Amino acid sequence: MSVLVTKEAPDFTAVAAMPDGSFNEEYKLSDSRGKYVVLFFYPLDFTFVCPSELIAFDHRIAEFEKRNVQVIGCSVDSHFTHHAWKNTPIDQGGIGNVKYPLVADLTKSIARDYDVLIDDAVTLRGSFLIDREGVVRHQVVNDLPLGRNIDEMLRTIDALQFTETHGEVCPAGWKEGDKGMDPTAEGVASYLASESDKL
Numbered sequence: 001m002s003v004l005v006t007k008e009a010p011d012f013t014a015v016a017a018m019p020d021g022s023f024n025e026e027y028k029l030s031d032s033r034g035k036y037v038v039l040f041f042y043p044l045d046f047t048f049v050c051p052s053e054l055i056a057f058d059h060r061i062a063e064f065e066k067r068n069v070q071v072i073g074c075s076v077d078s079h080f081t082h083h084a085w086k087n088t089p090i091d092q093g094g095i096g097n098v099k100y101p102l103v104a105d106l107t108k109s110i111a112r113d114y115d116v117l118i119d120d121a122v123t124l125r126g127s128f129l130i131d132r133e134g135v136v137r138h139q140v141v142n143d144l145p146l147g148r149n150i151d152e153m154l155r156t157i158d159a160l161q162f163t164e165t166h167g168e169v170c171p172a173g174w175k176e177g178d179k180g181m182d183p184t185a186e187g188v189a190s191y192l193a194s195e196s197d198k199l
Contacts, residue, residue, distance in 0.1 A: 002115035004136040009039070009128065010113035016072075016101040017082035027101060029072070030134065036069040036160075037130040038153055041116045041123040045077045045085040049147045051095050053125070056150045058098040067157050068132075071100040076111060076122055079104040116141060129156055172199055 004010075009029060016027035029037065040057070042050045057064075057071055064071050075082075082102040088094025103110065111117040116126035125142035138156050142148050159170040168180030171191060181191040 003139070004114065004128065005139055007136055009037070009130045009134050009136050010110070011134075012103070012110045012113070014103050014105060014110065015079040016103045017079045017086060018101055019097065019099045021083075021086075021097070023079050023083075024101070027103060029130075032070040032072075033134055034132055036067065036132060036157060037072060037128075038064065038069055038157075039072045039074065039114075039128045039130060040148075041074050041111060041114065041126040043122040043125070043144055044075055045081045046088075046093065049125075049145065050075075051085075051090075051093060053147055053150070054095045054098055055090065057100065058096070060150055060154065061099045063154055064157075067154070067161065069157060072103060073098070073100060074103040074105050074110055074123070076105050076108050076117075078106055118144075127153060129153065129160065131160065171195070 011028065011030045013026055013028045016024045018024050029039070042053060044050065054073060057073070061071060082104060085095055086097050090096050105111055108117055111123045114126055114128065116123045118124050124144065125146065125148055127140050127148055128136050129138035131137050137160055140148070155175055158176045159174055162180060163169060166180055169183045171181050174180070179191065179195060181187050
């Protein structure tokens, strides 16, 4: 499997089902340059674990926007299927009108570029955090039965933004408000002297 962390995120142009109900025929990842991006792949519309994840992302969309993050979902379904799923009531297995784009990857080329395609059929649950310059800074891939933790993605964004702002690194379990660490021998010694019992 490819590790894309530290590399430029593969760009794409595809049709996307947009939050306003329209279709963007030329949706480009690179159009979000200057913002952080969470690009997540899921196996298929109208399945089982997937709606819980897409709804969880939607419930936290204000938190992502507060952090200047564009959330983008992607699967190998068509934009018409995305649209139908968005228009299916939640209590009937739909996702409602989620407030972020859903990209149609019918050719599976995006899934291949991100190396999340399994059995040349559907995508694993891949999540990619891309910085404002278009570089992948974090990736995690779950097998099909394992739903991801959306709050962990928010924590990782906070950690990235903390390091960008303060120049410090984030130790294990770091969350907003915790101490960072100077990336030096003295910094790690100082941090461990006061914080190791909390790890």
